[in-house]
Amino acid sequence: MFIDFFHNLRSKGLHVTLGEWLTLQEALDKDLCGSSLTQFYYVARMILVKSETDFDKFDMAFEECFKATQRETEVGAEMLRWLDKSDMMELAHEEARDHLNKMEEVQVDKEDVEEKFRQRLKDQDSEHNGGSYWIGTMGKTSFGNMGGNVGGVRVGGKTGYQSAFAVVGARKYRDFRDDRVLDNRQFQLAFRKLRQFSSRLDIPESELDIDGTVDKTCNNGGCLQIVMKKPRKNAVKLLLLMDSGGTMIPFSHLLNDLFQAVHKSNHYKDVKTYYFHNCIYSKVYKTPECENGDWVDTEWLFRNIDSDYKVIIVGDAAMAPEELYSTTGNYRGPNGGLSGYDWLLQVKRHYKKVVWLNPKMAPGHAPWREAETAVKNLFPMYKLTVDGLNQAMIKLMVNK
Amino acid sequence: MVHACKERQCIEMENQGFQGTQEYVASPELMASVNIAIALKKPLLIKGEPGTGKTMLAEAVAKALNKKLIIWNIKSTTKAQEGLYVYDTIQRLYDGQFGEEGVDDIARYIKLGKLGEAFDSDEQIVLLIDEIDKADLEFPNDLLWELDQMEFYINETKRTVKAKHRPIVIITSNAEKELPDAFLRRCIFHYIDFPSPELMEEIVKVHFPNVEENLLKNAMEVFYNIRNIRDIRKKPSTSELIDWVNALQIGGIPTETIKSALPFIGVVVKKDEDLETVRQSGV
Numbered sequence: 001m002f003i004d005f006f007h008n009l010r011s012k013g014l015h016v017t018l019g020e021w022l023t024l025q026e027a028l029d030k031d032l033c034g035s036s037l038t039q040f041y042y043v044a045r046m047i048l049v050k051s052e053t054d055f056d057k058f059d060m061a062f063e064e065c066f067k068a069t070q071r072e073t074e075v076g077a078e079m080l081r082w083l084d085k086s087d088m089m090e091l092a093h094e095e096a097r098d099h100l101n102k103m104e105e106v107q108v109d110k111e112d113v114e115e116k117f118r119q120r121l122k123d124q125d126s127e128h129n130g131g132s133y134w135i136g137t138m139g140k141t142s143f144g145n146m147g148g149n150v151g152g153v154r155v156g157g158k159t160g161y162q163s164a165f166a167v168v169g170a171r172k173y174r175d176f177r178d179d180r181v182l183d184n185r186q187f188q189l190a191f192r193k194l195r196q197f198s199s200r201l202d203i204p205e206s207e208l209d210i211d212g213t214v215d216k217t218c219n220n221g222g223c224l225q226i227v228m229k230k231p232r233k234n235a236v237k238l239l240l241l242m243d244s245g246g247t248m249i250p251f252s253h254l255l256n257d258l259f260q261a262v263h264k265s266n267h268y269k270d271v272k273t274y275y276f277h278n279c280i281y282s283k284v285y286k287t288p289e290c291e292n293g294d295w296v297d298t299e300w301l302f303r304n305i306d307s308d309y310k311v312i313i314v315g316d317a318a319m320a321p322e323e324l325y326s327t328t329g330n331y332r333g334p335n336g337g338l339s340g341y342d343w344l345l346q347v348k349r350h351y352k353k354v355v356w357l358n359p360k361m362a363p364g365h366a367p368w369r370e371a372e373t374a375v376k377n378l379f380p381m382y383k384l385t386v387d388g389l390n391q392a393m394i395k396l397m398v399n400k
Numbered sequence: 401m402v403h404a405c406k407e408r409q410c411i412e413m414e415n416q417g418f419q420g421t422q423e424y425v426a427s428p429e430l431m432a433s434v435n436i437a438i439a440l441k442k443p444l445l446i447k448g449e450p451g452t453g454k455t456m457l458a459e460a461v462a463k464a465l466n467k468k469l470i471i472w473n474i475k476s477t478t479k480a481q482e483g484l485y486v487y488d489t490i491q492r493l494y495d496g497q498f499g500e501e502g503v504d505d506i507a508r509y510i511k512l513g514k515l516g517e518a519f520d521s522d523e524q525i526v527l528l529i530d531e532i533d534k535a536d537l538e539f540p541n542d543l544l545w546e547l548d549q550m551e552f553y554i555n556e557t558k559r560t561v562k563a564k565h566r567p568i569v570i571i572t573s574n575a576e577k578e579l580p581d582a583f584l585r586r587c588i589f590h591y592i593d594f595p596s597p598e599l600m601e602e603i604v605k606v607h608f609p610n611v612e613e614n615l616l617k618n619a620m621e622v623f624y625n626i627r628n629i630r631d632i633r634k635k636p637s638t639s640e641l642i643d644w645v646n647a648l649q650i651g652g653i654p655t656e657t658i659k660s661a662l663p664f665i666g667v668v669v670k671k672d673e674d675l676e677t678v679r680q681s682g683v
Contacts, residue, residue, distance in 0.1 A: 017585055023440060032436050039432065046433045047440075050584035052447065052591040185578045188537060208490065224497045226490065 005065045009048065012057045016048050023047050037066065186386045187261035193393040194310065195234050195267070207231040237270040238262065239305055239351070243315030244288040245278040251359040254384060255314060258357075272305060279319045280343045282336030298336075298343060302350045310396045311347070311354040314384065318360075319371040341374065348378055355392040359384040424453070424460035425603045433590040434461055434570075440588065443529075443547055443569035445579075448592030451637030454572040458528035461570065468521070470567075471528045472514035474535045480542030483515035483529075484552050485561075506556050515543075516561055519550060524565035533573045540583035548586060595638060597624060607642050608649065618658040619645055626668065629681050636668045643667045 009016050024047045027033065033040040041062060049058045205228040212227035240262060242255060262271055274284040274296070283295040322328075324340045335343070348354060356379040362369055375381065380395050382388035418434040420426040426434075434457075437444035446454045462469035472483055492509045502508050512520055518527040532540060546552050550563035571587065573579065595603060597620060604616060623641050626632065647664040657663065662678070669675050 015581075020585055023442070027436060027440055030439055032439055042429050042432055043436055046429075046436065046588050046590050050445070050581075050587065050589045055591070185537075185580070192537070224493055226493075 002065070005044075005061070008061045008065050009058065012061045014049065014054055014057050014061070020048050187258060187389065188265055190386060190389040190393055191261055191265040192267070193390065194236050194238070194396060205230050233269070234267045235269050237309045238268050238272070239301075239309040239311045240271065240273040241280065241284065241311065241313045241315075242273065242275050242288070243278065243313075244275045244285075244290055245315075247278075247316050247318050248359075251316070251384075254359055258314065258384070258389075270309075272309070274301065276315070278315075279323055279340035280313075280347060281340060282334050282338070282343070298346070302346070307351055309351065311351045312357060312392070312396075313347075313354065313379065314357045314359075316360050317356065317358055317372040317375040317381070318369070321370055324371050324374060344375065344378055353396045354379050355395050356381040357384045357388065357392060358382070361388075418461055418464050421460045421464045423463075423606055424456055425599065425606055426457070426460070427593070427595070427599060430457070430590060430592065433588060437570075437588040438568055441566055443571055443587050445571045445573060445584070445587040445589050446592060447573050447575055447589070449594060449635070449637055450574060451639040452592045452594065453638060454592060455528070455530055458526055458530075458570045458572075461568065462526040465526070465568075467524055467526050467568070469526045469528060470514050470518050471530060473530050474532050474539070476534055476536070478535050478539070480539055480546075481513075483513040483543070484546065485513055485516050485554055486511045487556050507559070510554055510557060512561070515546060516552070518567040519552075519561050519563040521567075522564060525567040527567045527569050529569065529571045531574060532571050533575060533579065541580050544582060544586065594627075600638065600641065603638060604642060604645055608645060611645060611649065612655065614655040615648055615653075615658065616645065618655055619648060622659055622662065623668065626678055629677060632669075632674050632677055633671050634669075634674060636670075640668050640670075 006016060006021055024044055027043050027047060028040075033043050044062070045055065045058055049055060207229050209227040209229035212229065213225065216225040216227050217223065240259075242259070244255075248255065259273070262273075274286065275288050275290055276284050277290045280298060282298050284298055284301060285291070285295045287294055319340060327335065327337060327339050338346075356375060358372070358381055361381060361383040362372060367373060372381075380392070382392040382395075418426075418431055418438075420431060433444060446457060448454055458469060458471070461467075487506075488509045488511060492503060492506075496503045515527065518525045547569065550566050551560055553560050600620060601616065604620075605611060619641070623636060623644070627635050644664060644667045647667050648658065651663060653663045665675065665678065669678055
């Protein structure tokens with residue numbers, strides 16, 4: 001049944017599985033939807049969609065498939081845009097209440113209103129706000145939203161639940177929508193690979209030490225004596241250095257995801273994040289805006305963040321040759337008399353484990369991308385994908 | 401609104417199961433989702449803004465259907481195994497030392513967890529797994545089989561615990577972590593929308609049946625205005641409104657001053673920056 005609907009959902013990017021689809025069939029079989037389209041809408045949504053971010057896609061697919069059954073007149077996208085005036089809300093507030101008080105007694109004939117509404121939809125060709133005839137905001141007719149009329153047809157604007165098409169038309173879940181390609185969860189899972197257990201941390205003793213218990217019990221003449229020990233915890237410390245130069249702007253979503261994933265992975269002993277602009281020089285910045293003065297010395301970093309931190313550098317390694325090799329070519333912040341390349345060498349010398357993640361790495365050898373090739377020779381470089389991240393994590397864990 | 405009321409009635413009429421309780425006002429979609437989860441024998445996953453009554457739903461369902469409620473509160477350290485059973489080895493070791501009776505009976509030292517308890521019960525139980533997203537990333541995956549088949553195996557005693565009556569499982573999530581797809585596929589999902597003013601009025605009245613109309617009207621108006629301020633950080637939710645109405649009642653504040661003076665506004669708005677924003681916007 002409704003197999004077109006199934007395909008339509010999948011083409012809208014909803015990963016409905018056969019199992020879920022069969023569950024829906026079971027629900028239909030058990031007559032859980034009655035014969036109401038609205039009921040079917042909710043039942044189908046709660047079985048097939050598992051995140052409010054996908055409600056909008058579902059609404060669109062539903063509308064496409066079942067539009068023919070819609071009894072009401074269709075409201076064009078153009079008209080909804082005219083009516084999208086939520087910022088007028090506060091302004092309209094006082095006025096609307098006055099109207100409400102006055103018109104409380106007015107009886108409204110629903111049939112009549114609907115008939116007029118359909119007629120006017122047909123005729124209207126421009127935006128109207130505050131009038132008394134056309135569909136618009138803050139007006140006195142029975143149509144539109146934020147108006148003073150009590151018993152009318154609400155078009156767009158704020159809406160409650162109600163019938164399926166009222167919901168679909170309002171597209172109230174549009175704000176939840178996120179079309180991120182990479183799943184944050186996959187990133188988090190990759191970061192879990194970065195584990196190194198140690199029991200020399202400052203935490204309570206909450207685990208049974210079997211060897212210790214046997215030993216103590218033997219010494220105690222066979223009378224049981226329990227020994228507890230500290231559980232083993234992850235001792236990995238992470239230093240994240242992120243490029244926030246202009247060429248990285250297209251990847252800001254991806255970087256944001258990566259950043260979120262690192263901070264959600266709360267199993268690290270410590271995570272430090274600093275930013276740089278195109279290449280690392282004598283200062284690294286505390287915020288992604290890279291404002292002058294809001295920085296720490298890179299040498300301070302070396303002194304205070306010791307060499308057993310694992311370092312992940314994220315950047316596109318697309319410096320101009322003079323940005324990398326010249327001691328005067330750097331245009332953001334001081335460089336302490338060393339070229340960018342020399343600073344990168346210092347990073348390599350100080351930290352035992354460094355990987356470079358590049359969101360737009362060229363495949364294979366790319367001699368025309370001089371800076372990238374040079375950086376590749378310094379640090380192991382991986383493309384910023386789930387796969388690349390996995391490889392980088394393994395690289396950070398293994399011995400040289 | 402004429403249309404809406406009709407819809408609502410028709411949904412209510414079709415469902416003979418859960419219909420909310422005296423203390424809990426559920427939207428028709430929420431009621432439908434509970435009943436469908438029961439009919440299809442699948443766990444019901446509830447998401448929504450904090451304070452929209454996710455946890456209270458389970459209590460209301462248990463009460464409405466007259467069943468016992470078992471709550472399994474998930475913390476960041478909770479392991480899936482703890483929900484099934486725990487084998488108290490240390491107690492057994494100690495007992496063995498002193499030749500206590502029944503030490504050779506391992507079953508004595510198997511303590512069923514919340515999930516195990518729900519399976520093993522002689523009557524049908526409502527099981528609430530609260531804030532599943534607090535736990536470890538792998539936690540939901542570890543429960544797939546158990547929630548699907550409603551059974552698990554105790555290695556030590558070679559016993560299979562199988563649910564005598566399939567419990568009604570309600571799971572809540574604050575969306576702090578994303579849940580694995582394999583887990584989501586097995587659930588019925590419902591997102592609790594923020595209540596519309598009409599529903600909100602109903603909810604407040606359930607808590608305070610004798611609330612003065614004017615007080616409620618003014619408080620709700622201020623409340624929804626605050627929620628509409630664009631740069632507010634933490635939007636106040638249902639539970640905050642209920643607390644506020646309560647405070648206003650107890651404080652005996654004259655209704656005319658609610659809008660101008662914003663008494664006890666700290667109950668509704670919890671962040672310093674937000675208080676500042678509210679005062680500036682002059683709701």
